[in-house]
Amino acid sequence: MGRDTEGVEFAGVISVTLAGPNSKKSLQFGVMILTHLRLIHWRNIASAALELRPGLTVFTGQNAQGKTNILEGVHYLATASSHRTRRDQELIQWGESTAYIRGEITGSTTSRLVECGLEPGKRLLKRDGQPLARVGDLYGTLCVALFAPEDLEIIQGSPEHRRRFLDVTIAQMQAGYVRLLQQYRRALRQRNRVLRSLKMNGSHSEIPQLEVWDRSVANLGGQIAAARRAAIGKLGPILREHYHGLAEQESVEIGYESRSEGVLPTEIADSILDLLRTHRHSDVERGSTGYGPHRDDITITLDGRSVAVFGSQGQRRTSALALRLSEAQLLAEECGEPPVLLVDDVIYEMDRERRGRFWTRVPENYQLLVTATDHRELAAARECGGMFHVENGSIRPA
Amino acid sequence: MSGNRSTVGIPSVDRAVAELCKLPGIGPRMAQRLVYHILRRDRSEIENLSRALQDLHAKIRRCSICGYFSETDPCHICSSDSRDHCVICVVEQPQDVFAIERTNDFHGVYHILGGALSPIDGIGPEEIRIRSLLERLRGDIREVILATNPTLEGDATALYLQNLIRPIGVRVSRIARGLPTGGDLEFADETTLAAALSLRTEM
Ligand SMILES: Nc1ncnc2c1ncn2[C@@H]1O[C@H](COP(=O)(O)OP(=O)(O)O)[C@@H](O)[C@H]1O
Ligand SMILES: [Mg+2]
Ligand SMILES: [Zn+2]
Numbered sequence: 001m002g003r004d005t006e007g008v009e010f011a012g013v014i015s016v017t018l019a020g021p022n023s024k025k026s027l028q029f030g031v032m033i034l035t036h037l038r039l040i041h042w043r044n045i046a047s048a049a050l051e052l053r054p055g056l057t058v059f060t061g062q063n064a065q066g067k068t069n070i071l072e073g074v075h076y077l078a079t080a081s082s083h084r085t086r087r088d089q090e091l092i093q094w095g096e097s098t099a100y101i102r103g104e105i106t107g108s109t110t111s112r113l114v115e116c117g118l119e120p121g122k123r124l125l126k127r128d129g130q131p132l133a134r135v136g137d138l139y140g141t142l143c144v145a146l147f148a149p150e151d152l153e154i155i156q157g158s159p160e161h162r163r164r165f166l167d168v169t170i171a172q173m174q175a176g177y178v179r180l181l182q183q184y185r186r187a188l189r190q191r192n193r194v195l196r197s198l199k200m201n202g203s204h205s206e207i208p209q210l211e212v213w214d215r216s217v218a219n220l221g222g223q224i225a226a227a228r229r230a231a232i233g234k235l236g237p238i239l240r241e242h243y244h245g246l247a248e249q250e251s252v253e254i255g256y257e258s259r260s261e262g263v264l265p266t267e268i269a270d271s272i273l274d275l276l277r278t279h280r281h282s283d284v285e286r287g288s289t290g291y292g293p294h295r296d297d298i299t300i301t302l303d304g305r306s307v308a309v310f311g312s313q314g315q316r317r318t319s320a321l322a323l324r325l326s327e328a329q330l331l332a333e334e335c336g337e338p339p340v341l342l343v344d345d346v347i348y349e350m351d352r353e354r355r356g357r358f359w360t361r362v363p364e365n366y367q368l369l370v371t372a373t374d375h376r377e378l379a380a381a382r383e384c385g386g387m388f389h390v391e392n393g394s395i396r397p398a
Numbered sequence: 399m400s401g402n403r404s405t406v407g408i409p410s411v412d413r414a415v416a417e418l419c420k421l422p423g424i425g426p427r428m429a430q431r432l433v434y435h436i437l438r439r440d441r442s443e444i445e446n447l448s449r450a451l452q453d454l455h456a457k458i459r460r461c462s463i464c465g466y467f468s469e470t471d472p473c474h475i476c477s478s479d480s481r482d483h484c485v486i487c488v489v490e491q492p493q494d495v496f497a498i499e500r501t502n503d504f505h506g507v508y509h510i511l512g513g514a515l516s517p518i519d520g521i522g523p524e525e526i527r528i529r530s531l532l533e534r535l536r537g538d539i540r541e542v543i544l545a546t547n548p549t550l551e552g553d554a555t556a557l558y559l560q561n562l563i564r565p566i567g568v569r570v571s572r573i574a575r576g577l578p579t580g581g582d583l584e585f586a587d588e589t590t591l592a593a594a595l596s597l598r599t600e601m
Contacts, residue, residue: 085569158444183550185548186518186550188517189518190517190518190550192550193487193517193518197517206522208523208558208562209515209517209523211557211561212515212555212557212558212561213554215554215557216550216553216554296540329480362447
C-alpha cells in the first residue's frame, strides 16, 4: 500500500507521534499563518511536506500538474470539504486506499495542528492530536477564503451555490453553526418523511406528528436565517467598497431573499411556522418542505439589476472576486485574525489593470497561497516569500 | 484492512473478540485486551462472570407499569410506598432512570418510552410507549415531567407528548436546559442533572 506509513497508519486510526508545531516564525505578523503543510496520497500528490512563510507563496507549473490540488488540501483542512467535489473518495490518490493531510497553524497566541485521514467511506479529523467527533469542531481552527474559477457559480449558478458560500463563511466565524445546519437538515428529513407517509396514508392521525416537526424546522430555520441575514448585513458595505475599488463603476448590493420575515431568530421562526402551516397541503402533495432557509437565496445586483441575469462576463467575475475579498475581510474582522487567502487562477481571468487593483485590496499582512502558470508579473506585484514548482504531483522549491 | 487486524487465528479467541466488539465503546483492540485479561483469570471467576451475564436475561424483565428493568413486576420503584405515584418522569431509556436516581432528588415514579420519535428511523408514536403513558394518566396523576434527551428527536417527542397531555388537564413540565445540548441524559453529571430537574419549566 503505502511507502509513507505515517499517513496510512493515521487513517487506520492509530495515532502517530508528531513533531510539535513550529512556532518560531511568523509571530511578528500577529496573524494566523499556515506554517507547514503535509500531503500524502492527496489527489495526484504522492507525498509533499511544505514549509510556508507569511506573505505570498506562489505555486507555479503547467496545467494539470497539481497546483489546485494543494489549495484544495488547505481548504479541506479548514472546512472538512472540497470546493470541487462532495465525494471525499475522489481526493484519495488513484490506486491508494488512504489519504492524509496535516497543517500546522501559528496564530498570534497559539499554535495548532489539524489533521485529516481519509479512507473510502471513512474520515478521521484531529486537532492537536485529539480526534474531533464533529465536523463543526474543526471550523475556525484554520480560516480560509478560497478564490477559485468555480466562484462564478456563486454569481450565476443555482441558489445552492450562494447558500453554500454564505454558510461556509458563517461557519468559519460562528461556533455551532455547522451543527445548526446539520440539525436543520435532519429536522427537514424527519418532516419530509412524515409528509410522505401522510400522503400515502391520507389519514389525519399524523398531523400531530407533523406539527412537532414543523416546530423543529421553524426553530432551527429561524436561527439559520437570522445568522445569514446578519452576515449579509455586514457583508453589504464591505462588498460595495471592494467592488468599487475593483471596478469604479456600478454600485453593488447584496440581499437575503426569503419568504420568511423578521430579524430575530424567534421572529423568523414564527414566520417560517406560519408558512409551513399555510402551505402544508402543497408540502404533503410534493412530499417535501417548500419553505425555510434551504429554499432561500442571495441576490446580487449592480445598479439595481441582477448580475446573474444582466451582468456581463466581466461584471460577473468582478462581483465574484469582490465577494471573496469581502468574505476575507469579514472573517478577519469577526475572527480577529485574517484568513489564509487561497487564490487559484482567478486573477488571470482579469486584465492587467484590474489585476493590479486586486492586489491593492489585499492587505500586506495576509498570508496568500497563489497558483500561477507565469509568476513574473506576480513577483512584481508583491514580495514573494516562497515559490514552489509543481510538476506531475511533485512539489519542489523553485 | 481492519478486518484482519482483529483476528488472531485462534477460533475461540476470535469469537470472543467478535462478540465483545458488538458492545458499545469497545473496539477490536480493547476486546483483545479483555479477552487476554479473562484468560489469565481463574476459571471460577470467569464462570461467575458468565453466570452474571446470563442472569441478566434470565431474571430481568420490564416492569409492566413503567417499563424499567426489574426482577419483580412491578419494579421496586413502582411498588414503593415512599414514592409519589402522582408524579411521573418520562424518559427515553432505562439507563436514564439510573442517571436520575443517582441525583436522589426525584421521588416520583418513571415512564420509559423506549426511544424517541424519529420518522426517518421508522419510529412513530406507536413504536414507543406513549399509549401506556396515556393510560397511566387516567389515574390520579398530578404532574408529568418530560425528561427526554435534549436532542432534536428528544425535544420533538417532548413537544408531541405535551400536546397530547395538556388537553387532559395534567400539569406538564420539561426538564430545564443546561444539559449539554445534543448529549445523552445518561452521561450528564449529577449536579447538572439535579439542577435541570429542579429548574424544570412549564411547557
Ligand atoms: N484522485 C486523484 N488521484 C491522482 N490524480 C488525480 C486525482 N484527482 C485528480 N488527479 C490529477 O490531478 C491533476 C489536476 O491537478 P490540478 O491541481 O487540478 O491541476 P493544476 O495544476 O492545473 O491546478 C490532473 O492531472 C488529474 O488527473
Ligand atoms: Mg488549477
Ligand atoms: Zn416500574
